[in-house]
Amino acid sequence: MKKYYKLNEYQKVAMNVLYPFKDKCRQLEYAVLALCGEAGELANTLKHIEYYKDTSYNGTNIIDELSDILWYVACVADSLNIKLSEVATFSIEKVLARQTTKNRMETEARMKEVN
Numbered sequence: 001m002k003k004y005y006k007l008n009e010y011q012k013v014a015m016n017v018l019y020p021f022k023d024k025c026r027q028l029e030y031a032v033l034a035l036c037g038e039a040g041e042l043a044n045t046l047k048h049i050e051y052y053k054d055t056s057y058n059g060t061n062i063i064d065e066l067s068d069i070l071w072y073v074a075c076v077a078d079s080l081n082i083k084l085s086e087v088a089t090f091s092i093e094k095v096l097a098r099q100t101t102k103n104r105m106e107t108e109a110r111m112k113e114v115n
């Protein structure tokens with residue numbers, strides 16, 4: 001399975017701008033709480049787009065919220081000494097394991113085309 005090493009590079013850079021924490025437990029607590037808040041902000045953005053038809057919200061707003069979520073996911077992983085490439089690889093393997101053999105082969109072929 002392909003490893004997503006560029007995520008590790010992102011994680012390393014992201015951790016260089018993280019507020020300094022005395023211990024990983026406090027970092028984990030902060031990151032999980034912030035992650036919940038950012039997920040709520042993403043939901044609120046989608047609400048404005050889909051239900052209010054608010055044209056001041058757009059794809060840039062979604063990317064902004066997703067980037068915040070990614071940053072906090074990196075913080076959570078770092079607090080637990082987990083690399084983002086491990087998370088990405090696990091995620092892909094889990095999804096592939098749920099698919100039928102035919103669907104899995106089609107998905108893997110599409111992934112090769114993208115890479």
